[in-house]
Amino acid sequence: MPAKRPEISDEDVITAFETALSSRGRNTDPIQWVGVGIDGQGRLLEFVAVEDEPDGWLVFHAMIATTKVLNELGLRR
Template sequence: MLTKRPQLETMDIVYAFENTLRTRARDTDPVRWVGVGVDPHGQLLEYVAVEDEPGGWLIYHAMPATTKVLREVGLRR
């Protein structure tokens, strides 16, 4: 269970990350990736992650997908 999002379990976030529908790189250093994936319950989750080592990711933001992020990654107008 996460402190700010008690309805989300860590494995839900990992599952959504592994089942990403769309991502987009943000113009930051290091590059931050915003993405939307589907959790095991069929809910869309948004996340922001950085690649902290080759093939290793740190997801530091996750929550139910917002309209803003759905637009940012091109899943909504």
């Protein structure tokens, strides 16, 4: 469990990633994918991940979804 956000468990992040409501690639190298999903507690989490091997992902950022990311994904006006 990350020390910076102890209220968000690894399982919460995995659930949000696997149930992503929306995601898109950013213009980075390697491509970073930003997305929003619902965790096991019903919270809307944002995440940023990179594919680190075929069918393998490294999520390096996760937190309660922000307005900025919701706007980026077109989920908020």
